[in-house]
Amino acid sequence: MWVVAERSEVPKGPGAGEDRTVVLEDERGVWCAAVVDGSTDKSGRIHAGATGGALAAEQVVRTLRRLPPGTAPAAAVAEITADLHRLRARWGIEDDDPLGPSAAAAVALPRQGLVWRVGDVHIGIAHPGGTWRRHDGGKAVDRALAATRAAYLHALLATGATPGDLAADDPGRTVILPVLQRQAALANRPGPYGYGALDGRPVPGRFVDVVPLPPGAHEMVLASDGYLRPDPTLEAAEHLLAESLRTDPLRIGDHPATKGVTPGARSFDDRTYLRLTRTG
Structure with missing residues (x-):
């Protein structure tokens, strides 16, 4: 049987993240069990008192809660997509809106013997013999x-x-912001910069x-991805991140990012860690 061994959610700054x-x-x-990462909202729009990224993540969680055990990955993604499409319609967000709400997720299904993922959430698995595969x-x-x-x-x-x-006024962020604001046009599209996202539009199997x-x-x-990698313990993941933030708060060194640590923030991004252990 699988149980939760460690769980942590730390927003990058004030609020729930x-x-x-x-x-x-x-x-x-x-x-x-799932970790869902709502995409950082770049529109400035607030929906029902929260950012699009937060509400997209909450919708993914609601969908996962209603799916029956045994739902295959493709079917789960299709259900999540349909629910997010309805959410966009309710908010009056067009299908081609480049700043629509979206999320990434990794979902562990121990009884099916698999983990599925859309987007950039990290996965780590302990293989027999002590091998940790990231x-x-x-x-x-x-x-x-x-x-x-x-x-x-x-x-x-x-x-x-x-x-x-x-750090106070990141001109590098300003330079890349036009691309960030159009980046969603690449979501679920082919090409060298295409990527998967849960955003209410069909997600190709690839x-x-x-x-x-x-x-x-x-x-x-x-x-x-507020963590640098899926280390086998929360302590190890936190230690690696803390050292990296200490030496490179701007996030322009060994682990460059699209944003740095702003004054008063805990980190450059929200971070969530969930470790499951099989007992017996």
């Missing part, structure tokens, strides 16, 4: 934009800007990652 988790269990233990999240467009932002901020630092100045659990697997981790 845009990450969500769900754990569904019965007398036989956990049969579904399935890191991430997408090509984010890597390209993070590198552009990092290069621009490094150029500013080389010409006299201070890290404090750049963007639904299915990771089988090997026989004898006894632990797994789901972690949003």
Whole structure:
């Protein structure tokens, strides 16, 4: 039987953030567990008192809660997509709106022996023999934009800007913002920068990652991309992140990002960690 061993949700700043988790269990233990990462809202619009990313994540959680055990990944993605499409219609958001609400998710289904994922949530699985295998999240467009932002901020630092100045008013973010605001046009589309997203539009099968659990697997981790990777313990994941934030709060070094740590924030992004362990 599978049980929750560790669980943590830390928003990057004040408020609840845009990450969500769900754990569904019965007398036989956990049969579904998910980390859902609502996409950072770049529209400035508020829907029902919350950002689109937060409400998209909450809708994904609601859909997962109503699905029966045994629902296959493709069917689950189709149901989530249909519910998000209805949500967009209710808010008057057109299908081609580049700033519509969206989310990424990794969903563990221990009784089906698999984890499925759409988007950039990290997955880690303990294989027999002590091997820890990571399935890191991430997408090509984010890597390209993070590198552009990092290069621009490094150029500013080389010409006299201070890290404090750049943290307070991130000109690198301003440089890449036009692409960030149009990035959703690449969601669920083919091409070198296409990526999967739960946004109310059909998700091609190539963007639904299915990771089988090997026989004898006894632990797994789901972690949003506010963590650098899905380490096998929360302590290890937190330690790695803390060291990285200490040495590179601008996020332009070994782990470049599309945004840095703003003054007063805990980190550059919300972070959620969920570890499941098989007992008996």
